[in-house]
Amino acid sequence: MRDFAATSVATIARRGLWSDARRRLRGNRAAGAALVLLVAIALAALIAPALSPWGYDSLDWQHLAQPPSLTAAHWLGTDRLGRDLLVRTLHGVRLSLALAVLASAVSLLIGVSWGAVAGLAGGRIDGAMMRFVDVLYSLPYLFVVIILGTLFTRGSLIVLALALAAVGWLTTARIVRTLTLALKQREFLEAARALGVPPHSILLRHIVPNVLGHVAVYATLIVPQMILFESFLSFLGLGVQEPQASLGNLIFVGAQEMESAPWMLLVPAAVLVLLLLCLNLFGDGLRDAFDPRER
Amino acid sequence: MLKLALRRVASLIPTLLIIVTVSFVIIRLAPGGPFDEEQGVSPEVRANLERLYGLDQPLPVQYLRYLRALAHGDFGPSLRQRDFTVSELIERGLPLSAALGLCAIALALITAIPAGIAAALWHRPSTDLAIAAIAALGVALPSFVIGPLLALVFGVHLGWLPVAGWQAGAPRYLVLPVLTLALPLAAALSRLTRASLLEVLRTPFVRSARARGLGEARVLLRHALRPALLPVASYLGPAIAFVVTGSLVVEAVFGLPGTGRYLVQGAIDRDYPLVMGMVVVYGALTLLLNLLADLACGWLDPGARDA
Numbered sequence: 001m002r003d004f005a006a007t008s009v010a011t012i013a014r015r016g017l018w019s020d021a022r023r024r025l026r027g028n029r030a031a032g033a034a035l036v037l038l039v040a041i042a043l044a045a046l047i048a049p050a051l052s053p054w055g056y057d058s059l060d061w062q063h064l065a066q067p068p069s070l071t072a073a074h075w076l077g078t079d080r081l082g083r084d085l086l087v088r089t090l091h092g093v094r095l096s097l098a099l100a101v102l103a104s105a106v107s108l109l110i111g112v113s114w115g116a117v118a119g120l121a122g123g124r125i126d127g128a129m130m131r132f133v134d135v136l137y138s139l140p141y142l143f144v145v146i147i148l149g150t151l152f153t154r155g156s157l158i159v160l161a162l163a164l165a166a167v168g169w170l171t172t173a174r175i176v177r178t179l180t181l182a183l184k185q186r187e188f189l190e191a192a193r194a195l196g197v198p199p200h201s202i203l204l205r206h207i208v209p210n211v212l213g214h215v216a217v218y219a220t221l222i223v224p225q226m227i228l229f230e231s232f233l234s235f236l237g238l239g240v241q242e243p244q245a246s247l248g249n250l251i252f253v254g255a256q257e258m259e260s261a262p263w264m265l266l267v268p269a270a271v272l273v274l275l276l277l278c279l280n281l282f283g284d285g286l287r288d289a290f291d292p293r294e295r
Numbered sequence: 296m297l298k299l300a301l302r303r304v305a306s307l308i309p310t311l312l313i314i315v316t317v318s319f320v321i322i323r324l325a326p327g328g329p330f331d332e333e334q335g336v337s338p339e340v341r342a343n344l345e346r347l348y349g350l351d352q353p354l355p356v357q358y359l360r361y362l363r364a365l366a367h368g369d370f371g372p373s374l375r376q377r378d379f380t381v382s383e384l385i386e387r388g389l390p391l392s393a394a395l396g397l398c399a400i401a402l403a404l405i406t407a408i409p410a411g412i413a414a415a416l417w418h419r420p421s422t423d424l425a426i427a428a429i430a431a432l433g434v435a436l437p438s439f440v441i442g443p444l445l446a447l448v449f450g451v452h453l454g455w456l457p458v459a460g461w462q463a464g465a466p467r468y469l470v471l472p473v474l475t476l477a478l479p480l481a482a483a484l485s486r487l488t489r490a491s492l493l494e495v496l497r498t499p500f501v502r503s504a505r506a507r508g509l510g511e512a513r514v515l516l517r518h519a520l521r522p523a524l525l526p527v528a529s530y531l532g533p534a535i536a537f538v539v540t541g542s543l544v545v546e547a548v549f550g551l552p553g554t555g556r557y558l559v560q561g562a563i564d565r566d567y568p569l570v571m572g573m574v575v576v577y578g579a580l581t582l583l584l585n586l587l588a589d590l591a592c593g594w595l596d597p598g599a600r601d602a
Contacts, residue, residue: 030431132313135310135313135314146543146558146559146562147318147321147322147562147570147574148321224434224435228437231437231439232437232439232544235439235544235547236543236544236547236559237559237563238559238562238563248439251439251440251443252439254443255439255442255443255446255548258443258446258447258451259451259458262447262451265443265444265447269440269443269444272437272440273432273435273436273440274435276434276435276437277431277432277434277435280431280434280435281431
């Protein structure tokens with residue numbers, strides 16, 4: 001009898017946040033399938049362009065505007081200039097993913113610092129900082145992206161990522177501030193303050209590590225948003241420029257050509273939709289796994 | 296209620312001022328200028344052009360001048376579309392853009408709320424699954440994908456509607472653009488209506504209304520619907536933002552001569568007054584519509600009035 005009690009306590013104790021989350025995530029079949037597809041797309045985008053005889057900007061004058069066919073030299077067809085659509089689409093996925101990951105990382109950095117400082121400082125500083133966030137929030141997201149996109153038109157990809165990050169940090173800042181306000185009430189922070197720990201080490205040692213777990217989960221939902229913003233900008237001609245391919249400018253060119261060459265629209269559009277769908281499904285699954293109440 | 300409304304209206308001006316200031320700084324920080332692509336312009340002519348438009352002044356001076364002109368309702372001249380003032384350009388494009396946006400919001404509301412109610416009342420696993428699938432697709436289908444796809448199917452293949460373009464007084468040119476804008480909105484709104492109505496139908500006051508012997512229709516219309524529509528009303532703010540930005544894409548996809556292209560083209564051309572004018576108009580519009588959405592929430596939910 002006593003043995004039984006001991007083992008059951010042990011098994012209960014071992015079921016922490018992480019194992020619980022892993023179990024819930026494994027039960028979520030949609031999220032699992034999404035993850036597999038995501039890895040496949042990412043690997044294809046990383047490796048395949050190197051295996052193909054065509055570059056993203058190499059012209060094949062023998063095959064202009066070829067429709068897709070598995071027996072031809074270009075599996076998914078070519079555009080007006082004879083550029084391989086498969087290679088260009090995968091190149092676009094690579095660029096979109098890289099920009100989105102970079103932009104998400106920067107936006108998290110800004111969001112976590114902003115929210116943690118506001119929450120820790122409190123009072124007037126907190127009010128002013130969060131008022132600024134509110135103002136930006138009340139504007140249409142993509143509207144701000146366009147204004148920031150002007151910074152990029154003749155700039156570099158890094159600037160584009162920064163412009164994207166500049167609109168993505170608002171929600172993170174709000175979440176982190178709320179978490180920080182809750183943490184401030186806890187005894188260990190009171191103890192740290194009573195011991196005379198300076199604010200910057202309270203911030204780095206106590207607040208940031210404690211909010212990071214929540215933020216990491218939210219981050220998986222920022223990435224698809226960033227992909228969406230990037231392709232939106234590129235679609236409007238404010239983001240990635242020719243001859244570089246991004247999903248956004250591929251869809252734009254495809255929309256121009258859809259009457260004679262519909263595959264030029266359908267291929268990048270399908271890939272973008274698939275990518276966004278998988279990222280969102282996986283992100284939702286991850287969030288549900290860590291915080292089932294949010295469902 | 297009145298106090299809340301007044302306070303919110305009063306907060307519009309400083310918010311708009313912040314928006315104007317931030318966009319002014321960002322646009323002027325951007326590399327390049329409005330006369331970069333001018334062909335065969337000698338440095339002297341360019342300096343003259345810049346002096347004509349006051350671009351040779353220090354930035355703070357230009358900023359204060361702009362604010363003063365703005366206070367008098369003067370958006371200034373367009374730097375690239377010669378012989379047009381920004382106000383004239385806005386007057387030309389705004390009616391079409393406004394019609395597009397309003398039709399889309401109206402269509403989304405008219406279809407989404409009944410659909411959401413129906414889905415809540417007809418609560419089965421099969422419909423739930425369908426709704427979840429639509430919701431998942433909804434976040435993955437941006438308007439710049441939906442638009443061209445609709446044009447491809449209904450314009451190119453079926454030939455029912457024009458692929459793109461605009462003729463004054465021919466509403467069929469607006470059908471696909473409105474659909475493109477309304478579809479994602481309707482998907483989100485109907486899901487919201489369904490979820491919130493399901494929640495309200497489980498509350499005690501609905502149970503007691505039923506217990507008092509009221510018919511299902513009366514319970515729904517007199518008791519459950521008003522609180523259930525509250526989240527829908529509070530989603531109107533984001534929905535407005537969605538329509539405003541979505542119209543930029545939709546106007547580009549379908550070649551509509553609205554105001555959306557001015558913002559994008561103005562940004563590419565570094566046509567400073569044009570971009571600023573669009574920022575002010577769209578910013579003010581968004582803030583105002585958000586205010587209306589908030590007031591609608593206050594009307595639906597007495598508890599939210601003090602917040």
